[in-house]
């Protein structure tokens with residue numbers, strides 16, 4: 001298991017079978033094996049472009065809600081990287097398949113996509129920075145775990161697994177894990193796992209994990 005910190009280890013365990021359904025989803029297995037239909041991958045990528053737009057907003061909301069400079073810097077950096085690096089990566093792959101950036105921008109949002117992004121944004125609006133980080137963690141760290149598991153896979157999607165299994169992304173996951181642990185300790189103290197609040201945070205992590213499962217299924221079914 002990937003070591004992305006204490007909160008992740010606790011939340012991941014609490015999410016139980018849902019976590020395994022997320023990181024071991026058929027979409028991921030077929031992606032790693034190279035057998036995923038190209039249309040499913042492209043459907044996923046088009047939805048993911050819209051997804052990333054909302055996730056950049058969510059990280060900007062982390063920055064807006066935070067009163068700690070290291071968190072503000074990290075959140076602003078992730079929002080910036082999403083807009084300037086990850087989204088253009090999707091644009092590049094889609095362009096080679098004849099999907100223009102105009103077409104990408106006009107992608108009608110699927111229900112699973114909408115449910116996930118609005119869940120995270122609403123959790124962030126009504127809650128505090130810890131609620132928001134708990135809802136954001138499965139996205140960042142789940143892809144880290146998937147990347148590590150499948151790094152070195154060949155086939156048409158080798159670049160995808162290499163990106164998330166690669167050193168840079170793994171370092172980001174370590175940093176985000178440390179950021180979450182420090183955020184929790186600064187606000188709730190080192191014994192935070194024994195507080196009543198711990199269960200609602202684990203619940204938010206588990207909810208976002210279920211929405212990741214639905215997102216993979218959307219890609220597979222192209223719905």
Ligand SMILES: Cc1ncc(C[n+]2csc(CCO)c2C)c(N)n1
Nearest residue numbers: 048051055078082139140143212215
């Ligand atoms: C459905 C879905 N879930 C997770 C990711 C991965 N991801 C989303 S934002 C980000 C950077 C840091 O937040 C990463 C790695 C994705 N692309 N699509």
